Amino acid sequence: MLAGKYILLIIGGGVAAFKSLDLIRRLRERGATVTPVLTGAAQQFVTPLSASALAAQKVYLDLFDLTDEAEMGHIELSRVADLVVVAPATADLMGKMANGLADDLASTLLLATDKRVLVAPAMNVRMWQHPATQRNVAALRGDGILFVGPDDGHMACGEFGPGRMAEPLAIVAAVESALTDGPLKGRRIIVTSGPTHEPIDPVRYIANRSSGAQGTALARALSALGADVVFITGPADVAPPEGVQVEKVQTAAQMMAAVQAALPADAAVFAAAVADWHVANGSGSKIKKDGRGAIPALRLTENADILATVSQMTQGRPALVVGFAAETDDVIAHATAKRVRKGCDWIVANDVSPETGIMGGTENAVTVISADGAETWPRMAKDQVANRLAAKIAQALT
Ligand code: CTP
Secondary structure, three states, X not given: OOOOOEEEEEEOOOOOHHHHHHHHHHHHHOOOEEEEEEOOOHHHXXXXXXXXHHHOOOOEOOOOOHHHHHHOOHHHHHHOOOEEEEEEEOHHHHHHHHHOOOOOHHHHHHHHOOOEEEEEEOOOHHHHHOHHHHHHHHHHHHOOOEEOOOEEEEOOOOOEEEEEOOOHHHHHHHHHHHHOOOOOOOOEEEEEEOEOOEEEEOOEEEOOOOOOHHHHHHHHHHHHOOOEEEEEEOOOOOOOOOOOEEEEOOOHHHHHHHHHHHOOOOEXXXXXXXXXXXXOOOOOOOXXXXXXXXXXXXXXXXXXOHHHHHHOOOOOOOOEEEEEXXXXXXXXXHHHHHHHHHOOOEEEEXXXXXXXXXXXXXXXXXXXXXXXXXXXXXXXXXXXXXXXXXXXXXXXXX
């Protein structure tokens, strides 16, 4: 609930601006007061009148509007809010933010504010992927700016990929999490989840039965405690949680790169079922039967161990590194040895023998192993395991 919360909503100039009108409605439904600010370009996409009508508030448009300065100066406007939300955040607006430019009302408010800022980027996929935009995103993250989205999808310009503004309800979830004073507020936590797919050729891959349910539940639970979660997921069955930064990958190598790009972090939880091997002699084109019954021989090479790599970092290691161990026999002995071998702080061990129904199921029975010993929890829903583990992580970090 957002009752009593005051949100300054900066609407940038993009096709997604129309979704910000729905965002105003959703925020107000939850009790928030929303004051819209429209950039000059935003006014090409939505009218100040519709924003004002939906917000039931005055809309601010121009830095040099003297009446506004008499009523409420731009400094004050930027400070009375509990949270500043920029949706859609265009490449241009993020560029200005990253470089401290203040040449209109929106950018001036963003430079003058002393409140947290949440941005929902929206732009063409190539603009999002451009090194200049990615440099600005990294700089903004470094400044503590929160992000929601962008999502993958078809875009108004006809292309497909990351760049679509997050849906209004996902932005609402991010707003709620940004305003929650949970014990993990301000803590950045990386969570890996799901299986990885290791290609054999363009149509075939090696995978495993992980659904991503436990990692997803954990990311949601950490976010609910106020953490800024970077959720790095392979192709999972379950949808990623809302209100967290989602990085989708396919292979173990891509997962490693995404984890490295997400560092530094206060904690990292490696719940993904990463493939141990990839196909070294994979084919760029579909492998065909040769008609004489010859079977193709796949040569496997070991993937780099993400958990071990991060656990053994000599500089910038997260304060808490948590691994998972999926075992089918001698669970505690194997997991205890794995913790020492990989160098992580905790290992969450679970028995994934088919008769337990844990892999791909809704319940989990885990033992948390640390330097202090093993703690076996009763079998419970994966959501409950996630909540309990998130609380334990919060206790360890605070
Ligand atoms: N892991 C990882 N990178 C890999 C392999 C595993 O980060 N390339 C992480 C998993 O996310 C999990 C932990 O390591 O947190 C344990 O993975 P698991 O596959 O169970 O262990 P293995 O190292 O494969 O050991 P074994 O083959 O003996 O089971």
